[in-house]
Amino acid sequence: QVQLVESGGGLVQAGGSLRLSCAASGRTFVGSIMGWFRQAPGKEREFVAGIRGWSDGNTYYTDSVKGRFTISRDRAKNAVYLQMNSLKPDDTAVYYCAARRSVIVTTAANEYDYWGQGTQVTVSS
Secondary structure, three states, X not given: OEEEEEEOOEEEXXXXXXXXXXXXXXXXXXXXXXXXXXXXXOOOOEEEEEEEOOOOOOEEEOHHHOOOEEEEEXXXXXXXXXXXXXXXXXXXXXXXXXEEOOOOOOOOHHHOOEEOOOEEEEEEO
């Protein structure tokens, strides 16, 4: 089993920054996909960013966050991060860390095998 624990959410003004962290414990997979998703009230969970685990580090982003968000990972700490800059009110959501055993990249939430509990990000205007 893999356990994922997010931290770093909070309240920030528009234009500000936050850094989310996801600590992974238990069994981890070389080459697996780690991703960040978000879910706003009344909306479906959506893909935000992904990174190809501990192997090649290829990164993927949804269009709305490109140039503002950066996903990274620290293999030694079994951690994944999401640096969020130039935040907008539309970024307000619960952010989830997720892990996928397969090395095939996907943005579909139901293709991910493990999930954290989520951390709230609120951006005020």
